[in-house]
Amino acid sequence: MNNPIVKHLVAIVRIVLGAIFLYAAVLKIPDTAAFAGSIAAFLVLPYFGNYLVAAVLPWLELFCGILLVTGWRARPAAMLIALLNLFFIVALAAAMARGLDVDCGCFGKGKNGPPLLAIGRDLLFLAMAMLVIWQESRRVPE
Amino acid sequence: MLVKRADIIRLCAEMAVLVALAFAVGVGWNHRVLLNAWSGRATATAPAGVQQVAIPLPLGLMQVKELFDKREAVMIDARDRNSFSGGHIKGAMAMPLSEAETLIPEFSGRVPKKAMLVIYCNGYACEDSVELGKKLISAGYSSVYYFDGGLPAWRDAGYPLGKR
Numbered sequence: 001m002n003n004p005i006v007k008h009l010v011a012i013v014r015i016v017l018g019a020i021f022l023y024a025a026v027l028k029i030p031d032t033a034a035f036a037g038s039i040a041a042f043l044v045l046p047y048f049g050n051y052l053v054a055a056v057l058p059w060l061e062l063f064c065g066i067l068l069v070t071g072w073r074a075r076p077a078a079m080l081i082a083l084l085n086l087f088f089i090v091a092l093a094a095a096m097a098r099g100l101d102v103d104c105g106c107f108g109k110g111k112n113g114p115p116l117l118a119i120g121r122d123l124l125f126l127a128m129a130m131l132v133i134w135q136e137s138r139r140v141p142e
Numbered sequence: 143m144l145v146k147r148a149d150i151i152r153l154c155a156e157m158a159v160l161v162a163l164a165f166a167v168g169v170g171w172n173h174r175v176l177l178n179a180w181s182g183r184a185t186a187t188a189p190a191g192v193q194q195v196a197i198p199l200p201l202g203l204m205q206v207k208e209l210f211d212k213r214e215a216v217m218i219d220a221r222d223r224n225s226f227s228g229g230h231i232k233g234a235m236a237m238p239l240s241e242a243e244t245l246i247p248e249f250s251g252r253v254p255k256k257a258m259l260v261i262y263c264n265g266y267a268c269e270d271s272v273e274l275g276k277k278l279i280s281a282g283y284s285s286v287y288y289f290d291g292g293l294p295a296w297r298d299a300g301y302p303l304g305k306r
Binding site for chain 2: 029032033036037040041043046048050051052054055056057058059060062063064067073075076077079080098099102
């Protein structure tokens with residue numbers, strides 16, 4: 001299974017995934033209050049909790065994005081991205097089930113489409129992250 | 143099996159380092175906003191010289207209806223008194239932005255600082271609810287939200303209105 005074509009394809013997936021999360025982070029970092037507002041719409045966290053998550057999450061996306069693009073420590077970065085996407089999918093599905101009209105805030109305020117589209121996008125990112133984890137796990141030295 | 147276990151531990155450790163780094167940088171970068179949100183202070187100057195304000199957070203129609211049904215929030219109408227008399231969210235209290243300076247001290251005496259406040263005005267283009275929210279945050283209220291659909295969204299949904 002050391003097919004060089006597969007190897008290069010996974011490398012492209014890794015770089016694209018990293019670039020997407022870099023882009024998402026750069027959009028959110030300058031406007032913490034707006035992202036906190038998007039999180040508040042889920043009615044899960046208390047007032048300060050919304051701000052705290054809005055302060056930290058974009059930076060986690062930024063660091064993971066950098067690691068995925070460069071390929072250095074890509075496995076923990078891909079694992080964190082996979083976990084984040086799992087969390088986003090559950091949160092969006094729960095909000096939909098409760099009938100809340102949420103905007104995920106994934107790429108800044110008001111540019112994210114309906115929740116169902118966001119869930120589909122997150123599923124795609126999750127699959128991309130899993131592919132990177134699979135490839136990186138095979139490279140781990142025994 | 144030992145190799146696998148060591149590998150999992152290393153992976154978890156690397157993930158923990160990444161999360162800790164993001165937490166440290168995120169909290170450091172946003173420390174003024176976080177301090178404002180924590181203490182209820184209204185304004186602070188960002189390191190870059192950009193004015194940042196502790197602002198109330200927006201809520202949508204469904205969230206406001208949920209809070210209304212559970213009676214978990216104090217509804218505040220930021221419009222002028224004539225508009226309030228013409229129709230308002232049932233049970234809301236009038237606090238026109240123009241009278242905020244005189245009404246907030248009296249309000250503070252009656253409503254505890256931990257109460258959840260939902261402020262509204264005439265909908266998305268109306269800034270009065272956000273401005274009133276900033277003043278209430280300055281007065282020490284820590285759980286302040288604004289309903290960005292305002293009265294039009296509430297009325298159009300057929301939800302309960304009060305008139306007087």
